Amino acid sequence: MGSVAIRRPDPAIRLLSAGAGLVHSAVLLDSGLEHYRGSFRNPAMLLPLATSTVNIAIDGTRLVTGCSTPDSSLRVAGQGGAVAVGLIGMGFHLFNIGKRPSGFGWGNLFHAAPLGAPAALVLAGALGAAADRAHASIISDGRAVGALCAAGIVGTAAEAALLHFRGAFQNPAMWLPVAVPPIAAAALAANAVVRRAQPTTAALLIVTAALGFAGAAFHAYGVSRRMGGWRNWRQNILAGPPLPAPAAFTGLAVAGLGALILIGRVRG
Amino acid sequence: MSSGAVMPLEPRAKDGRAPDVFVPGGWTPMGEHRDTEAVDFAIVGTGAGGGTLACRLAEAGFSVVAFDAGAYWRPLEDFASDERHQSKLYWNDDRIVEGANPLKLGANNSGKSVGGSTVHYAMVALRFRPEWFKSRSLLGYGADWPIDWREMWSYYAEVEQALAIAGPVTYPWGPKRPRYPRRAHPLNAPAALLARGAEALGIGWSETPIATLSSPRGKARPCVYRGMCTIGCSTNAKQSVLNTWLPRALAAGAEIRDLAMVGRVETDARGMATGVHYQRGGEWRFQRARNVVVAGYAIETPRLLLNSASPLFPDGLANSSGLVGRNLMVQLNQAVWGQMEQEVRSYKAPPSLALTEHWNYEDRGKDYHGGWCYMSQGPLPIGWAQTVAGGRRMWGQSLVDEMNRANHSVGLKMVGEVMPSPDNRVTLANEVDAYGLPIPRISFSYGDNEHAMLAHALPFMEQALEAVGAHELWREEEDTCHLNGTARMGDDPATSVVNADCRSWDIPNLWICDGSVFPTVGGANPSLTIQAIACRTADRIAAMGKRGEL
Secondary structure, three states: OOOOOOOOOOHHHHHHHHHHHHHHHHHHHHHHHHHHHOOOOOHHHHHHHHHHHHHHHHHHHHHHHOOOOOOOHHHHHHHHHHHHHHHHHHHHHHHHHHOOOOOOOHHHHHHOOOOOHHHHHHHHHHHHHHHOOOOOHHHHOOHHHHHHHHHHHHHHHHHHHHHHHHOOOOOHHHHHHHHHHHHHHHHHHHHHHHOOOOHHHHHHHHHHHHHHHHHHHHHHHHHHOOOOHHHHHHHHHHHOOOOOOOHHHHHHHHHHHHHHHHHHHHHO | OOOOOOOOOOOOOEOOEEEOOOOOOOEEEOOOOOOOOOEEEEEEOOOOOHHHHHHHHHHOOOOEEEEOOOEOOOHHHHOOOOOOHHHHHOOOOOOEEEOOOOOOOOOOOOOOEOOHHHHOOOOEOOOOOHHHHHHHHHHOOOOOOOOOHHHHHHHHHHHHHHOOOEEOOOOOOOOOOOOOOEEOOOOOHHHHHHHHHHHHHOOOOEEOOEOEOOOOEOOEOOOOOOOOHHHOOOOOOEOOOOOOHHHHHHHOOOEEEOOEEEEEEEEOOOOOEEEEEEEEOOEEEEEEEEEEEEOOHHHHHHHHHHHOOOOOOOOOOOOOOOOOOOOOEEEEOOEEEEEOOOOOOOOOOOOOOEEEOHHHHOOOOOOOOOOEEEEEOOOOHHHHHHHHHHHOOOOHHHHHHHHHOHHHEEEEEEEEEOOOOOOOEEEEEEEEOOOOOEEEEEEOOOOHHHHHHHHHHHHHHHHHHHOOOOEEEEEEOOOEEEEEOOOOEOOOOOOOOEOOOOEEOOOOOEEEOOHHHOOOOOOOOOHHHHHHHHHHHHHHHHHHHHOOOO
């Protein structure tokens, strides 16, 4: 990479950093809870906690400075580690699903290790790496990052669709993360294609980011509807809807806003 | 009461209110009727038949009083995680059992609670195979139902919605059905072993459609996999008549009288039913009614009809065919058990999370009539000790040793179709019970067909367990489950007790609506079918009411 670190704080970098850091935070909490629930039976179940923690530090630092650091081997190691652990995790989860009776049938997609979850680590690692190269040629036009965020939002919505289907969409609000974020993702992808940042896209991304927070609140309500409610939090946080999961929408939408700024700059 | 079980001393549903099953100590308003007021329907029994019908008739605008001999429980505060205590949910009154295979009555074939046996059922919610409704014409055995399977299919769908059944996304057997309202639960270890065994033998398996919530529903919480289902679910995850149809019935104005034992249906000189005699609060009372529905299940229903004999009906009510009490059908409930190297912990989660209906839908390779399915099992400790002590004659140290390795035990249990036989029947004994009513005498024997089915099923289930590495296999050969028949429905008054609408041929305002009306029993648990019949009956009654035919 021949690019030089830019010392002036850049809001696009800040948004990308905040987004990547949020997704890493969601991964840390979600994998922490779920792997604790799985008793960390395989020591590799600790890896996503370690890599996401390292990357929260990296992305947090960059959020404060607002500046890229493309040449830090420490950061390359952290971000590469996140991508690698995410990919390995997807493999582990695939194996976990496939070894059960009926393989990739609905029951195992619902209840076995979630296929999409480790992908968030891949995405967040890549977003962090992109934030550190925001002024490199393939990143600076925002199109690749925008496409990445759009794909991540669609994937996250797909996971929400699968798990909310598991919950039989028993609360109509469960349709929101399935219905709204893909529209934002489509708008972001379209903006990346035509190299134009539209205010409606920004608005849709802000709504998606807000949905992430609303989702956490809804999930807290969901925990209250299980036997014993919040008084029985030690069981219900594990058995109920995952509190940290919706934050992935917020992270990806915030990073998407960063990408949108980059896209908007091309036309100046 | 001979059981000595813990019962509330006083009826709860009175003074304009009934227990709110979702709130400890809670109450919900209830309409009330005077004994002297001739209500549209007096319903005897509040289980799968009577409770469902009470709801649907009340919602159709009829005045309804439903009686139950059992107590009105609030599961959240009244149910303990204790097998012995929870025997308070069973009908343990004195009976005489006889025949070559005398039935063991209580846990898995009776209920004495508002909500009936659904309060402690295993929640297995299966539809009949369509051909079973015409088993005489299409399969060559038993008797035809006077109802078309396509009509039943729509009522099954209604009941599945009412109970928020958790089932597989696609069900592998039978004609297309709507998607189950809730998704299937995760498989527990014994269910996964059933699945692996079925895959090894090359037959289909499925998550069992089951009446316990996999996601929240109103005030009911999703299942927490305690595994105490068959002694009464204390979290309300189980969707029983008690916490589904009856709250709706109360909201629609029905009155429910708990701890009210009906001893006699009264008939007048014109041969019409006029009401029911019942004992509540220590005294006998008489409720007038324009119609009487008997829904006491396959022993108490014929017992009540026979006990209600009058000069006009000396052989008991609705009994001109002589079939009241005859054709009692249980289901074969034999099991094969074995030991696994790994821990299984069968008792975790609902007991029957996986099943195969392969032999319900496959007729080739059978030298007998009828079908059977088998399911994974989850016995609770005392029940398991009884099974091992009885089935393997273990006692003392050997029983203790066996119980110490119960976490490694795994089993498969069948639900198998029993042929209707007029000699398997319920009659009245000379002895009387605490109410002063003659107790029932129940005679039951297997026929050749049952023995032939067992000779196929037990080795097959053994193969399925061997295929997953179970060893030390042994057979539990004595158990049966469910009760059906004894007041069969049909097209001909000479060969049936009620018509397709559950209306008795002999007395136009006397109806029978429970498992008694089954002409055949199939190889599937009956509760869903009983509720579907009740829904259909309610619709038929409402239609007849509109036409002035009641």
